Amino acid sequence: xxxxxxxxxxxxxxxxxxxxxxxxxxxxxxxxxxxxxxxxxxxxxxxxxxxxxxxxxxxxxxxxxxxxxxxxxxxxxxxxxxxxxxxxxxxxxxxxxxxxxxxxxxxxxx
Amino acid sequence: xxxxxxxxxxxxxxxxxxxxxxxxxxxxxxxxxxxxxxxxxxxxxxxxxxxxxxxxxxxxxxxxxxxxxxxxxxxxxxxxxxxxxxxxxxxxxxxxxxxxxxxxxxxxxxx
Numbered sequence: 001x002x003x004x005x006x007x008x009x010x011x012x013x014x015x016x017x018x019x020x021x022x023x024x025x026x027x028x029x030x031x032x033x034x035x036x037x038x039x040x041x042x043x044x045x046x047x048x049x050x051x052x053x054x055x056x057x058x059x060x061x062x063x064x065x066x067x068x069x070x071x072x073x074x075x076x077x078x079x080x081x082x083x084x085x086x087x088x089x090x091x092x093x094x095x096x097x098x099x100x101x102x103x104x105x106x107x108x109x110x
Numbered sequence: 111x112x113x114x115x116x117x118x119x120x121x122x123x124x125x126x127x128x129x130x131x132x133x134x135x136x137x138x139x140x141x142x143x144x145x146x147x148x149x150x151x152x153x154x155x156x157x158x159x160x161x162x163x164x165x166x167x168x169x170x171x172x173x174x175x176x177x178x179x180x181x182x183x184x185x186x187x188x189x190x191x192x193x194x195x196x197x198x199x200x201x202x203x204x205x206x207x208x209x210x211x212x213x214x215x216x217x218x219x220x221x
Contacts, residue, residue, distance in 0.1 A: 046211075
């Protein structure tokens with residue numbers, strides 16, 4: 001069966017530091033991959049999605065970037081974190097008919 | 111991209127009551143999905159809908175894919191305290207890439 005792994009679960013980073021969040025999927029090939037951000041008590045904001053290796057679509061111009069170096073690996077990065085980057089980050093994969101989420105990463109920028 | 115309008119934003123109900131929430135869109139979707147999110151967790155898929163008019167149940171949950179393919183609703187019957195959480199609708203368009211979510215319905219169940 002398919003599983004999705006996202007890590008770390010929590011992260012506290014100082015302003016100006018770099019960021020790397022990783023997401024991997026098992027049990028499927030060529031999935032659509034997504035990064036969402038969720039502010040406290042709010043909805044899901046689509047940040048990036050990818051339909052294949054090296055193919056990244058960005059939804060919101062911001063301080064973040066995404067990469068897909070392998071078919072089942074999706075990475076969210078930043079060179080210099082801002083306070084406003086704090087939030088709950090969720091990775092998801094889709095087969096086209098269903099979509100499943102990782103457990104999320106709680107990022108606090110201090 | 112397509113935007114989903116989900117309502118209500120929040121609901122406060124007594125245990126045992128039924129709940130209804132819905133999502134509408136200005137665009138057509140091929141797939142409607144309903145999720146529940148507990149605090150600090152990722153959303154969990156509850157029901158997936160693939161055909162206009164389709165009515166699907168999962169225990170006390172029932173969801174329908176609107177005939178126009180621009181809306182969907184979720185009903186929860188006889189609510190219990192563990193139903194508490196945020197419920198999200200999601201739509202997958204024809205190209206299956208641009209998955210969009212509603213803003214969520216926060217459900218509180220009073221015992």
